[in-house]
Structure formats: C-alpha cells, structure tokens
Amino acid sequence: MAYRHIVGPRTHVFADLATLMAKATPVRSGDRLAGVAAESAEEEMAARWCLADVPLREILARPLIPYEDDDVTRLILDTHDVPAFADIAHLTVGDFREFLLTATSETLARIAPGITPEIAAAVSKIMRNQDLILVARKCRVVTRFRNTIGLPGRLAVRLQPNHPTDDAAGITASILDGLSYGCGDAVIGLNPASDSVSTLSGLLRLFDDLIRRLEIPTQGCILTHVTTTIEAMNRGLPVDLVFQSIAGTQGANASFGVTLPILREAHEAALALKRGTIGDNCMYFETGQGSALSAGQHHGIDQQTLEARAYAVARPFRPLLVNTVVGFIGPEYLYDGKEIIRAGLEDHFCGKLMGVPLGVDVCYTNHAEADQNDMDTLLTLLGTAGCNFVMGIPGADDVMLNYQSTSFHDSLYLREVLGLKRAPEFEAWLAQIGLTDADGTLLQEGPSARLIAAAPGLGDRGMAA
Amino acid sequence: MSDDHTATDTDPWARLARLTPARIGLGRVGSGLPTREVLRFGLAHAQARDAVHTPLDGETVRAGIAALGFDTLALASAAPDRATYLRRPDLGRALGDEAQAALAARGDGPVDLALVVADGLSARAVHEGAAGFLAAFQPHIARAGWRLAPVVVATQARVALGDGIGAALKARAVVVIIGERPGLSSPDSLGLYLTFGPRVGRSDAERNCISNVRPAGLSHELAAFKLDWLLTQAFALGISGVSLKDGSGPALEAAPDPTKLGPGPTGQPPA
Numbered sequence: 001m002a003y004r005h006i007v008g009p010r011t012h013v014f015a016d017l018a019t020l021m022a023k024a025t026p027v028r029s030g031d032r033l034a035g036v037a038a039e040s041a042e043e044e045m046a047a048r049w050c051l052a053d054v055p056l057r058e059i060l061a062r063p064l065i066p067y068e069d070d071d072v073t074r075l076i077l078d079t080h081d082v083p084a085f086a087d088i089a090h091l092t093v094g095d096f097r098e099f100l101l102t103a104t105s106e107t108l109a110r111i112a113p114g115i116t117p118e119i120a121a122a123v124s125k126i127m128r129n130q131d132l133i134l135v136a137r138k139c140r141v142v143t144r145f146r147n148t149i150g151l152p153g154r155l156a157v158r159l160q161p162n163h164p165t166d167d168a169a170g171i172t173a174s175i176l177d178g179l180s181y182g183c184g185d186a187v188i189g190l191n192p193a194s195d196s197v198s199t200l201s202g203l204l205r206l207f208d209d210l211i212r213r214l215e216i217p218t219q220g221c222i223l224t225h226v227t228t229t230i231e232a233m234n235r236g237l238p239v240d241l242v243f244q245s246i247a248g249t250q251g252a253n254a255s256f257g258v259t260l261p262i263l264r265e266a267h268e269a270a271l272a273l274k275r276g277t278i279g280d281n282c283m284y285f286e287t288g289q290g291s292a293l294s295a296g297q298h299h300g301i302d303q304q305t306l307e308a309r310a311y312a313v314a315r316p317f318r319p320l321l322v323n324t325v326v327g328f329i330g331p332e333y334l335y336d337g338k339e340i341i342r343a344g345l346e347d348h349f350c351g352k353l354m355g356v357p358l359g360v361d362v363c364y365t366n367h368a369e370a371d372q373n374d375m376d377t378l379l380t381l382l383g384t385a386g387c388n389f390v391m392g393i394p395g396a397d398d399v400m401l402n403y404q405s406t407s408f409h410d411s412l413y414l415r416e417v418l419g420l421k422r423a424p425e426f427e428a429w430l431a432q433i434g435l436t437d438a439d440g441t442l443l444q445e446g447p448s449a450r451l452i453a454a455a456p457g458l459g460d461r462g463m464a465a
Numbered sequence: 466m467s468d469d470h471t472a473t474d475t476d477p478w479a480r481l482a483r484l485t486p487a488r489i490g491l492g493r494v495g496s497g498l499p500t501r502e503v504l505r506f507g508l509a510h511a512q513a514r515d516a517v518h519t520p521l522d523g524e525t526v527r528a529g530i531a532a533l534g535f536d537t538l539a540l541a542s543a544a545p546d547r548a549t550y551l552r553r554p555d556l557g558r559a560l561g562d563e564a565q566a567a568l569a570a571r572g573d574g575p576v577d578l579a580l581v582v583a584d585g586l587s588a589r590a591v592h593e594g595a596a597g598f599l600a601a602f603q604p605h606i607a608r609a610g611w612r613l614a615p616v617v618v619a620t621q622a623r624v625a626l627g628d629g630i631g632a633a634l635k636a637r638a639v640v641v642i643i644g645e646r647p648g649l650s651s652p653d654s655l656g657l658y659l660t661f662g663p664r665v666g667r668s669d670a671e672r673n674c675i676s677n678v679r680p681a682g683l684s685h686e687l688a689a690f691k692l693d694w695l696l697t698q699a700f701a702l703g704i705s706g707v708s709l710k711d712g713s714g715p716a717l718e719a720a721p722d723p724t725k726l727g728p729g730p731t732g733q734p735p736a
Contacts, residue, residue, distance in 0.1 A: 029552045032552065033552065033553065033554075033555075161487070162487070163485055163486075163487065164486065167484070167485070169484045169485075169486070170484045170486075172484075173482070173484040173485050173489055174485055174487050174489055175480040176481060177478075177481065177487075177489035177490060181493070206543030254489070259543075278521050330552045331552060331554070332551065332552055335551070335552060365646065366510070366513035366514060366517060366586075366646065366647045366648070366649070367517045367551055367586050367646055367647075368517075371510060372506070372510070374509075393487075394485075394487040394488045394489045394491075395487070395488025395489075395491055395498075395502065395506060396488075396506070397487070397488050397506070397509075397649045397650070399485075399486045399487050399648070399649075399650065401651070402646065402647075402648030402651070403648075404510070404649060407488075407498075408493070409493060409496065409497060409498050410499075412493070412495075413496045413497065413498075414498035415496070416495070416496045442493075
C-alpha cells in the first residue's frame with residue numbers, strides 16, 4: 001500500500017512502509033549508497049509527517065521482510081508479547097512519541113517486550129536528539145554476571161586491551177593500565193588478531209587467571225567467532241561470555257557465518273558452565289548500522305531500522321552486553337561526526353526501548369569526517385542518556401583494529417562531569433585494594449604502583465616477557 | 466629485561482609500556498591527559514587525515530616509475546572528487562568515461578601482468594613507497610620473464626578498479642598497489658592485491674592481499690618476494706583468492722640469504 005503526504009502544491013508518494021521509513025530517516029551516507037534515502041529535505045520531512053500518522057498496529061501487520069523469507073522476521077513476530085503491546089496498541093507513531101516523553105520507567109519496562117524493532121525505529125525517526133536522550137534515560141536494563149550493569153547513575157567500561165600480535169605480556173600491560181584507571185567493570189574484552197584455537201586457549205586462561213588472582217568482580221571475553229567459542233567450551237576452556245557480531249537480516253547473519261540455532265547452542269553451553277556468580281547473563285553481542293548493506297543483504301530497508309532488528313536477534317538471549325560499534329564501518333555508511341552522533345543516540349534509544357542492555361563504542365576511522373571532539377560530544381550525550389557502558393582503550397587508539405574510540409581517561413572525564421559511578425561490586429573492589437577512595441575517586445598518589453603491588457605475580461609476568 | 470623487584474617498584478609503568486605499542490602509561494592530570502599526550506594524539510590524527518585527503522601527485526609518481534624504465538598510463542575512476550569517493554565506493558571501483566575511452570583506443574596485445582598504482586585511502590603511502598616497491602619488484606619480473614602492460618597510475622581508485630583495467634589491457638593477472646586506510650600510527654602503508662583473470666565483478670574472496678607494506682612494517686624487498694611467490698602460484702594454478710594460501714614462508718627460508726631481502730626503509734632493490 002502506498003503512503004501519501006501533501007505539502008502545498010506537491011503530493012509526496014511513498015510506495016510502501018519500507019520506503020516511507022527509509023525516507024523519514026535523517027539522511028546518512030549509507031542510505032544514499034543503498035539508494036533509499038530521501039531525495040530532498042522536503043521529502044524527508046513529508047515522510048516524517050506521514051510516518052507519524054501510521055498506527056503501530058499497521059507496522060506489526062506489515063513486516064518489512066516477508067515472514068517466509070527471513071528468520072529474523074519470524075523471530076520478531078513469533079516472540080511478540082501481545083499483552084505488553086496492549087498499552088500502546090491504539091497509538092500512532094506520533095502518539096507513541098508523546099506517550100514515551102511522559103512514560104515512567106516502570107511503564108517503559110512493562111511495554112518493552114511488546115515493542116518490535118520496526119516500531120522502535122519508526123518512532124526514533126520522528127524524535128530529535130533530545131527526545132532520544134530523555135526517553136532512553138528512563139529505560140533501565142539491568143544485567144548481571146559477576147557484577148551489576150545498567151543501574152541508574154552508573155556507567156561501566158569495557159577494558160579493550162588489544163595487541164597487534166596477541167602478545168600475552170603486552171595485553172597484560174594494557175589490562176593493568178586500564179584497571180589502574182578503574183576501568184573493566186563491563187568486561188575485559190579482547191579482539192584477538194588470531195583465530196586459532198591454540199592462541200585463544202592461552203588468552204582465555206590468561207584472562208581467567210588474572211580475574212581470579214586479583215579477585216576482580218568482572219568477566220572476561222575473547223571476541224572471536226561463536227563457533228570457535230563453542231569449540232573452546234567443548235575443550236573445557238574457561239569461557240565467561242560468548243561473543244558474536246550479529247545483524248538484522250538472516251542473510252547478513254549468514255554472511256557472518258552465524259544462525260539462530262548456532263547462537264542457541266552457544267547460549268546453552270555457556271549457561272551450563274555456571275560461571276556467573278550473581279547472574280547468568282552470559283552473551284555479548286556487537287552490531288552496527290550498515291552491516292547488512294555491506295553484506296548486500298539489506299532488502300531495500302534503511303540501515304537504522306535493520307540495526308534495531310539486530311537488537312531483536314539479541315533480545316531472546318538475555319545478553320549481558322550489546323555494543324553498537326557506531327563509527328567503525330566507515331564514511332560510506334556514516335559520513336561525519338553529525339551522522340555518527342545521531343546514529344549512536346538512535347541505536348542506544350532503540351535498544352533500551354526494546355529492553356536490550358545497550359552500550360556504545362563511540363568511535364571513528366581516519367577516513368571519516370570526525371575527530372576526538374565529536375567523540376567527546378557523543379560520549380557526553382550518551383552519559384546523559386544513561387548508556388550502560390562504553391569502551392576504554394589505551395589513549396583511545398586501538399593499535400590492532402586501527403580506529404579511534406574512547407580512552408580510560410575519557411571515562412574519568414565522564415564520571416567527573418556527570419557524577420557517574422562504576423558497577424557497585426567493582427567500585428567496592430577498587431576501594432578495597434586502595435585504588436580509589438570510598439567515593440570512587442582515583443587516589444592521586446601513585447594509584448598505578450598500588451595496583452601492581454596488589455598483583456605482584458601478574459606484575460612479574462608482565463615484566464618478564 | 467630484568468626481574469629486579471626494586472626496579473619494578475620504582476618505575477613499573479615505563480617498563481610495561483615497552484611491552485605493547487598501545488598508548489599505556491600516559492599519566493593523568495585530574496581526569497584528563499597531560500598536554501603532551503593530547504598534542505601527540507592530535508598530530509598522529511592530523512597525519513592520518515592528511516594521508517587520506519592529500520591528492521595524488523600523479524605526474525611525480527609517473528615520473529618516478531618511468532625513471533625505473535616502465536611505461537606508464539594515467540587513469541581516473543568514476544569518482545569525481547575525494548568527498549564523492551569516500552561516500553560512494555562503487556564509483557571508485559568503476560572506470561571514468563575518459564579512462565574507458567583511453568583504454569578502448571589502445572591496441573595492447575595480451576600480457577601476463579598489469580600493475581596498477583592507486584591512491585586508495587593514502588596518497589602519502591604511494592608518494593613515499595610506490596616507486597621504491599616497483600624498484601624492488603622489477604628484478605622479479607625480469608627473472609620470471611613476465612610480459613608487462615604499462616604501469617597504470619590511477620586516482621580516486623579502489624582495489625576493484627584493477628579488474629576493469631586488467632581486462633582492458635588483456636592481462637592474465639592484475640596487481641593493485643594501493644594506499645591503505647591509515648591507522649593512527651601507520652599513515653604510510655601500501656597494500657598489494659593480486660587478482661588472477663581480472664574482469665569486472667570479481668569478488669574480494671578472489672584476491673590475495675599483502676598488507677602493511679611500509680618502512681616500519683613489511684619491507685619492499687620482502688613484499689616483492691611474497692608477491693613473486695603468489696604470482697608464480699597463481700599463473701601455475703590458474704587461480705587467486707582464498708583457495709591460494711600464502712606459502713611463501715618456506716620458500717623464503719629456502720632462499721639463498723633471506724636477510725638480504727629486508728628490512729630497508731628506502732626500498733632499495735636487492736643487490
């Protein structure tokens with residue numbers, strides 16, 4: 001069914017819901033590359049006016065990718081929580097925006113299972129950045145493994161100690177550096193350069209040893225393909241979290257070499273290990289706008305809607321962490337700081353609205369029109385929006401993946417400006433080993449030496465290599 | 466490195482910093498970075514940005530290549546400028562109208578190998594490294610006796626632009642020597658992409674890549690040796706890509722004196 005909107009002498013016609021949603025999206029390079037973006041500023045606004053009048057029921061009734069063709073569509077519709085949807089079933093997209101502005105945290109938690117990714121994406125397209133921040137801030141998604149992530153007033157950090165050749169001593173050095181800034185409560189998570197099981201087993205043992213010896217209330221993760229992690233679990237290696245990159249269409253997931261049954265198998269295997277001490281959220285997913293287009297599996301749908309569908313893939317697995325790596329993919333998908341900032345806020349909002357524990361890798365590549373100032377802006381906005389976690393990378397420079405993200409120092413900045421605390425268990429540990437005062441502030445005098453003193457074995461190990 | 470515990474206690478972070486190229490042990494001022502670290506990062510980013518946005522000086526690059534004794538040919542992709550190139554990778558993979566006409570007007574016979582020097586995402590890598598690499602590779606071409614098309618110097622180019630060029634020049638294989646996406650500490654890195662049987666529509670899985678060719682990475686001599694090995698295999702087996710694994714390691718060990726192959730920041734040809 002075609003949609004129409006009249007502006008003065010012109011009638012704007014949108015062939016179907018996918019076209020309408022694409023044209024209503026704030027313009028970005030990836031949608032232009034796909035040929036689905038609005039062709040004028042007026043057409044973009046006409047699409048938004050038109051989308052605002054679409055009933056939420058109609059979005060449910062018109063899957064953007066047919067049920068028969070795509071297992072993500074089937075997952076979304078088969079698991080849709082009809083009672084949770086009842087509160088909002090009578091609303092249009094425009095009404096829904098206003099509903100969200102005044103909804104309480106309790107209401108938002110209740111309706112979350114009834115919100116499909118297409119509904120979340122649709123309403124986000126007619127929301128300004130301040131709306132995305134205000135509503136996301138009220139959405140609380142709390143998860144637990146060895147600590148508690150997502151509580152109000154708190155921000156966790158993934159400590160990302162990547163090394164170009166997976167050198168154990170070099171990785172340990174970066175981990176000690178990050179811990180000394182009070183980072184690592186979300187996860188100590190490494191992107192390995194190698195995908196050989198023998199290298200990975202050494203790294204898994206290193207992380208397990210380090211977390212146990214220092215008694216850190218956190219979890220480790222080696223971010224390798226899910227099938228490799230299943231192999232590692234079969235070999236009895238110490239796996240805390242299962243990682244996988246996911247996308248919003250069956251075809252894009254296939255291009256990552258992953259299917260829903262493989263994810264279920266991995267989830268069940270990780271649950272059976274029972275390595276979490278205070279909770280069993282044991283999955284870590286990464287996503288990013290543009291991945292489906294990059295794989296040629298976008299079905300003519302805009303990249304932001306497909307990104308929200310990736311959160312629907314994540315949701316049934318009750319993940320500990322879902323991370324949108326927002327600026328990593330390059331300027332052909334998100335061209336500049338403005339597009340990256342908007343996408344980061346959209347992703348965080350859509351995930352939280354759907355009840356998914358979103359964190360954001362606030363990042364860019366050197367061929368994007370962006371710099372560290374743009375990252376400061378997005379980081380500050382996400383801190384305000386109640387983002388669950390961000391990245392902590394030495395000096396914001398990932399020397400393995402060749403991109404820039406946020407640093408250990410950046411998290412200190414955000415804590416100081418916004419008063420954000422760490423995960424409570426991790427915060428208590430930092431105070432206990434003398435790295436911070438009871439308030440969570442890093443002690444001025446030689447905190448680094450204190451950490452090594454608390455972990456002489458690890459210090460020697462780092463020194464010896 | 467000593468395990469002396471006293472030394473560990475006095476200056477542990479300087480010693481840890483030697484274990485990784487990551488930016489650790491930076492120190493802090495309150496919640497922020499020391500001024501020198503803010504400026505150091507800013508300079509590295511500036512150099513990476515300049516590498517992306519500096520236009521290729523095609524004339525100088527061609528002159529440098531011609532001085533080695535190669536014929537050269539300048540071509541442009543369908544991307545008219547840098548801003549379009551960054552947004553539209555499809556245009557960087559397609560030949561512009563003028564380039565198509567220029568290639569169609571040529572009556573080149575079949576050759577074994579077409580070499581394409583492309584700006585990619587770092588003109589700086591091409592300015593500083595392309596001629597040096599070709600000088601290192603020249604003896605390998607002579608030894609193998611490969612018939613060579615003119616060396617193409619291509620602007621606003623992506624890797625797949627070589628497919629159309631290789632096909633038009635009737636080459637059995639094409640090698641694209643291209644400026645790689647600059648990292649914060651590697652603004653000068655070349656990548657070498659080999660495609661056997663070039664034609665428009667080849668996928669990336671049908672290519673072999675030799676990456677990180679730069680003074681602080683893989684030397685010109687070593688890269689030339691690896692490319693020779695891959696090309697020889699590709700011609701013998703009639704394939705390139707994922708089914709052709711880089712097995713040049715053993716061949717390198719068997720070579721008379723592998724240490725002579727590198728490393729060399731200036732990319733001088735082997736003696």
